[in-house]
Amino acid sequence: xxxxxxxxxxxxxxxxxxxxxxxxxxxxxxxxxxxxxxxxxxxxxxxxxxxxxxxxxxxxxxxxxxxxxxxxxxxxxxxxxxxxxxxxxxxxxxxxxxxxxxxxxxxxxxxxxxxxxxxxxxxxxxxxxxxxxxxxxxxxxxxxxxxxxxxxxxxxxxxxxxxxxxxxxxxxxxxxxxxxxxxxxxxxxxxxxxxxxxxxxxxxxxxxxxxxxxxxxxxxxxxxxxxxxxxxxxxxxxxxxxxxxxxxxxxxxxxxxxxxxxxxxxxxxxxxxxxxxxxxxxxxxxxxxxxxxxxxxxxxxxxxxxxxxxxxxxxxxxxxxxxxxxxxxxxxxxxxxxxxxxxxxxxxxxxxxxxxxxxxxxxxxxxxxxxxxxxxxxxxxxxxxxxxxxx
Numbered sequence: 001x002x003x004x005x006x007x008x009x010x011x012x013x014x015x016x017x018x019x020x021x022x023x024x025x026x027x028x029x030x031x032x033x034x035x036x037x038x039x040x041x042x043x044x045x046x047x048x049x050x051x052x053x054x055x056x057x058x059x060x061x062x063x064x065x066x067x068x069x070x071x072x073x074x075x076x077x078x079x080x081x082x083x084x085x086x087x088x089x090x091x092x093x094x095x096x097x098x099x100x101x102x103x104x105x106x107x108x109x110x111x112x113x114x115x116x117x118x119x120x121x122x123x124x125x126x127x128x129x130x131x132x133x134x135x136x137x138x139x140x141x142x143x144x145x146x147x148x149x150x151x152x153x154x155x156x157x158x159x160x161x162x163x164x165x166x167x168x169x170x171x172x173x174x175x176x177x178x179x180x181x182x183x184x185x186x187x188x189x190x191x192x193x194x195x196x197x198x199x200x201x202x203x204x205x206x207x208x209x210x211x212x213x214x215x216x217x218x219x220x221x222x223x224x225x226x227x228x229x230x231x232x233x234x235x236x237x238x239x240x241x242x243x244x245x246x247x248x249x250x251x252x253x254x255x256x257x258x259x260x261x262x263x264x265x266x267x268x269x270x271x272x273x274x275x276x277x278x279x280x281x282x283x284x285x286x287x288x289x290x291x292x293x294x295x296x297x298x299x300x301x302x303x304x305x306x307x308x309x310x311x312x313x314x315x316x317x318x319x320x321x322x323x324x325x326x327x328x329x330x331x332x333x334x335x336x337x338x339x340x341x342x343x344x345x346x347x348x349x350x351x352x353x354x355x356x357x358x359x360x361x362x363x364x365x366x367x368x369x370x371x372x373x374x375x376x377x378x379x380x381x382x383x384x385x386x387x388x389x390x391x
Contacts, residue, residue: 007229015220015233019060020241021155022213025105025292026112027334029158029285031252031266034245035259036335037205039252040189041198048202049249053242055206055349060234062352063214066359067221068230081215086351094348098212099303101341102296103318105212106136108333109293110326113286119264120271120282129326132286132293137319139294140301141312158288159244162266165281166244169251169269184253188260192331194339207345208338212296214348263331 027033038045066084082098083091110129117128195201210217217234224230251269252259258272259265267285271278300318305311326333 006225007232008225011225011229012232012236015064015224015230016237016240017153017156018220019064019213019217019234019237020159021153021291022216022295023056023209023237023241024155024158024288026109026116026285026289026330027338028245029162029266029288030112030116030264030330031248031259031269032112032263032331032334033205033338034248035189035252035265036192036331037194037201038245038249039256040186040193041201042184042186042253044198045249045253046246048198048205049242049246051199051202052205052245053239055203056210056238056241057235058238059206059210059349059352060217060238061231062234062356063210063217064221064224064230064234065227066355067218068224068227069221069359070218071222081218082348082351085214085355086348090347090351094211097344099300102212102300103322104325104337104341106293106296106300106318106322107325107328108330108337109289109296110322111328111330111333113289114326115263115330116267116282116285116289119262119267120278126323126327128286129323132289133319133323133326135290136294136297137315139290140297140315154284154288154291158284159240161281161284162244163247165266165270165273165277166247166251168273168277169255170247172272173251173254184256186253186256192335194335194342203346203349204339204342207349208342209345211341211345211348263329 038048041048063081063085067081070079070084080091080095082094085091086094110132113132114125114128117123117131118125193201194204220233221230224233248266252265255269255272259268262268264285267278267281270281297315297318301311301315305314
């Protein structure tokens with residue numbers, strides 16, 4: 001039986017790793033997201049990243065804790081994730097919208113695979129996209145759940161290798177100085193900025209990332225041994241994700257001349273270390289993209305079709321459509337899809353805050369009732385506050 005308040009460090013790390021693995025996609029692995037949402041703002045990118053860190057930790061802790069609490073309610077009392085946080089109307093909208101959004105993100109994953117292989121092997125853009133589509137479709141067709149679990153562990157590996165690449169890039173730079181961020185010329189990146197203000201960019205990055213991960217985070221929380229353990233996993237995951245962003249952001253700023261025009265800036269840094277590092281990084285990126293893309297295809301098909309031949313045909317059609325849309329330029333797909341979705345995700349962030357506020361009030365009321373009852377037994381003829389309303 002799970003103990004109240006119990007926290008296992010190993011389980012906290014496990015939940016944090018799962019959180020990170022789900023949030024990492026082609027945009028993060030390639031460095032394109034970091035270049036657009038952070039590095040393009042120069043020295044203010046640090047402030048944007050810190051805002052994102054706080055929000056990622058807060059969302060992870062809040063939603064995973066909500067999942068823990070929902071798992072302990074009677075079946076009829078448990079609500080669907082988006083309806084729980086945003087109410088019936090907005091929640092139902094998000095349930096359907098997220099399916100469409102997942103398809104768009106799947107196309108971004110396919111495009112990211114194409115950009116990665118083209119950047120390193122100089123092959124046609126569609127080769128990498130076709131490879132990714134085949135991998136995710138086969139995973140769906142054969143039900144390779146164990147393979148997904150194994151590849152899902154690529155999250156911590158990507159984090160570790162990304163920090164390694166970033167550190168090597170920083171140490172190899174000759175222009176490191178206390179004010180190097182201020183000296184970095186980011187004027188060439190102005191067209192890629194997702195928002196006019198750096199602080200808004202930091203918020204939008206969290207908003208669009210968590211939009212598709214609410215159900216997943218709540219499922220993680222249900223498995224936790226306590227609400228504290230669930231919250232700790234969310235906090236650690238959010239902090240570690242953004243620590244990696246800070247490392248990579250610094251490396252990109254130091255090598256801005258080399259990466260500003262690249263569709264896959266992180267790969268440029270890896271190749272700068274050595275050809276072998278570049279090769280390893282390509283493999284890590286492809287596996288990381290697959291670990292995100294495959295669950296997305298499953299989520300789409302499971303939401304729209306019953307298991308069986310119908311779901312398989314739907315998976316094939318979705319994969320082919322994603323391959324076609326994925327031929328659009330990778331950096332432009334990120335610049336269009338993610339920021340606009342982020343603005344919609346702001347409603348979801350507000351919904352999480354609303355749920356947290358109402359939950360806090362409910363707990364206070366539950367704590368106050370026993371005290372009131374106890375006081376009534378000693379001085380008000382046994383009446384409770386509920387009796388007083390009917391006096």
